[in-house]
Amino acid sequence: MKVKVGINGYGTIGKRVATAVNQQDDMEIVGITKTRPTYEAKDAVKKGYPVYVPKESLEAFEAAGVPVAGTVEDMIEAADIIVDCTPGKLAEEYKAKYAAAGKKAIWQGGEDHGLTGISFNATANYKESWGAQFSRVVSCNTTGLLRTLYKIDENFKIKNAFVTLIRRSADPNDSKNGPINAIEPVVKLPTHHGPDVQSIMPWLNISTMAVKVPTTLMHVHTIVVELEKEATTEEIKEVIRNCPRVMMVKNKDGVKSTAQIMDLARELGRSRGDMFEIVVWEEGIKVVGNTLYFYQAVNQESDVIPENIDCIRSMCKLEADPAKSMEKTDRSMGL
Amino acid sequence: MKVKVGINGYGTIGKRVATAVNQQDDMEIVGITKTRPTYEAKDAVKKGYPVYVPKESLEAFEAAGVPVAGTVEDMIEAADIIVDCTPGKLAEEYKAKYAAAGKKAIWQGGEDHGLTGISFNATANYKESWGAQFSRVVSCNTTGLLRTLYKIDENFKIKNAFVTLIRRSADPNDSKNGPINAIEPVVKLPTHHGPDVQSIMPWLNISTMAVKVPTTLMHVHTIVVELEKEATTEEIKEVIRNCPRVMMVKNKDGVKSTAQIMDLARELGRSRGDMFEIVVWEEGIKVVGNTLYFYQAVNQESDVIPENIDCIRSMCKLEADPAKSMEKTDRSMGL
Structure with missing residues (x-):
């Protein structure tokens, strides 16, 4: 018996989750909504x-000649x-609907932790969502930070992360937003x-600052970590290299920017040219005293898939x- | 007697220095080279x-109908x-020429400190270049960091800056370089x-990381400072507000990015629309415990002017x- 998955919202994340569900042998798509x-x-x-579509959209879909399987409520009914x-x-509105229908649901990082009370990252806390009715996969940036910092903390204990x-x-695919020639803090x-x-890691001292810049490909993080335990640059490289879903690349191989990373993802034949891994530049990892510096890049459309x-x-107790x-x-x- | 200033190299910085020299009553331009x-x-x-032009360029200038006053060596001779x-x-080559002619010279931040042995920032060490034959104005980014960090250190003692x-x-004016849609660490x-x-501040613990992004207007710094002395957000704002050549702007006034900063510079009627000040976002200043966070923006073409x-x-002992x-x-x- 495959788990029946409904995708509510078929945009950047939804369509990618659909593809990934389709690639599994223990789950299947029962529908998507638009x-x-x-x-x-x-x-x-x-x-x-x-x-599946909202009732008020039925007419527009009919007019456009796009066949509809039913309403959003029908899909919720059909899904596990x-x-x-x-x-x-x-x-909140959908949470009430899922609850009324007795269904499980996963939200994305755009929602608050408070909505579900449980947040999810496979490396850090897979088991916390075990059998849960509701959970939330944290955002692309948070996922990126957890993938590397969780293992660094496990091995060397993080005192502070900036x-x-x-x-x-x-x-x-967004031609509406900017900036196109500015940096916005x-x-x-x-x-x-x-x-x-x-x-997900409530014990971690971490402070974050952010700027928006004119690019569409990936986010980049500059990370400064003060470690409790001493470490060498080589030891840190070894830990990062072994983090699940983290890819180490070399500047001297020509991967100088996010442009080459996304080109590499296309060469690897990934669906939609996605880079599901967090990418760390090997030469950009450096430890000075107890302070670790490194850069990582996050493909915002796909790392959470x-x-x-x-x-x-x-949540469905499959593994x-x-x-x-x-x-x-x-x-x-x-x- | 006005000090006679020659500008060797009339590009982004040179042409701006020329304008600024022209605005002073104690110095004058004797020539520029191209x-x-x-x-x-x-x-x-x-x-x-x-x-003034190199000997080998005389012909090209004549052909283009651009009148020439003499050779580069002639300008060096004419200048103080x-x-x-x-x-x-x-x-190194020009340093030898200036030395042979017994002239003073200032280099820019693209050169190493070792060239002159003295580097210059007006806030931090004006007097170190007093009467010197050779000095170096540090780069746009370094100038930006010195303008704020020097005063913060003076008031609250900086333990660490990231x-x-x-x-x-x-x-x-550069249509040659990129990236145009990528982030490059x-x-x-x-x-x-x-x-x-x-x-300039040899006692300062400071670590820097950097990324290149697709914009032409300004650099932005995210700054984390661990302070020795306790401070409140308000006390820090007061210090930054009083830093020479630092302008405080408010996000809520609509200055949300570097785009609005440079538009403001044009409204202020600055020559070439330049923003000579380092710009700090007031709402982006925050102290948590002994750690200070803030953002600042640097107009790379003009802050060093x-x-x-x-x-x-x-250097000329004018003041x-x-x-x-x-x-x-x-x-x-x-x-």
Whole structure:
């Protein structure tokens, strides 16, 4: 019996989760939802996903000739678990609907930890969502920070972490947002990223600052970590190299910027040219005394996708061993 | 008797120093040098600056119809002090020429501290260049860091400073360099910025990381400072507000990014629309415990210009009081 997964919201994250669910042998897509008959809705039909829509959208889909399987409520009924990738402000409303239907649901990092009371990262706390009705996969940036900092903390104990997030301004399919020639600081400090990491590692001292910059490809983090235990640069490299879903690249191999990383992802034949791993530049790792410095890059559209799959497995009790779930997810997705 | 200033290299910095020298009543331009008859060379002629060229360029200037006052050596002879704004790798050669002619000279931050043995920032060490034959105005980023960190250190003693520099990729008149849609980390750590600050504040513990981003307007720094003495956010704001050549702006006034800063500079009627001040976002200043966080922006084309004027004054013994020289410079330049 495969777990029946419904995708509520078929945008940047939703469509990627759908592809990844389709690649697993223990879960299947029962449908996706879309509010407007866009190119993405038409493509979902081509991919063979049943498309469910809000009642008020039925007419527009009919007019556009996009076949509809039923309403959003019908999809919720058909699913064992819903991956909610709807935009903000709908979470509470949908939570009530999922609860009324007795269904499980996963939200994304755009929602607050308080919505579910449990947040998820496969490396850090797979078991906390075990059998849970509701959970939340943390945001792309938080996922990136957890993948490396959790293992560094486990091995060397982090006294303090200071992070600057250099954020992409818009996704590649977004021609609406800016800036296009400016740097925009997030002046409200601390930014939400530090507290979000603490929703999973509450013991971690972490402060975050952030700026938006004119690029679409990836976020980059500059990370300064004061360590309790002494470490050498080589020891840190070894730990980072062994972090799950982290890829080490070399500047001297020509991976000088996020542009080459995303080109590499296309060469690797990943679906949509995605880079699901957090990418760390080997030459950019340096320890001076007890202070560690490194750079990492985060593909904002895709790093959380494998986490959504593992979160489904934990919540639906498909696999008790985090390492086995992650290994299965990664193998099926081509990581 | 006005001090006779020659500008060797009439590019981004050179042309701005020329304008600023022209605005002073105790110094004057005796000429500028240019290797090719570009639009900048033609504009220099229009502005009334004698244009000097290398011997091998005489023909090209004649062919282009750009009148020449003599050779570079002639300009060196005519000047009391040369502001050297030539591109890299020419410094040692020119230093020998200036020395042979018995002239003073100022280099820019692209050159190493070792070239002159003295580096200059008006706030931090005006008097160290007093009467010197050779000095060096530190780079735009280093100037920015010194303007704020020197006063913060003076008031609260800095234990550690961690800085991420988010660097513009190209100047506004540069259509050659990139990246145009990527973030590029500087993986060699520490980046040169920290040691450059230490050429003027050798006692300061400072570590720097840097990324290049696709914008032309300004650099932005995220700064984390661990203070020896306790401070409140309000006390820090007061210190930063009183730093010379630092402008405090408010996000809630609409100055959300570097784009609005540079638009403000144009509204202020600055020559070339330059922002000579380091700009700090008031809402982005925050103290938590003994740790201070803030953002600042640096107009890479222009923040060092007033420093060049003060450096001339210190080296030529025109004004012994740093505050008086800075006040004179700022008033004349419209700061």
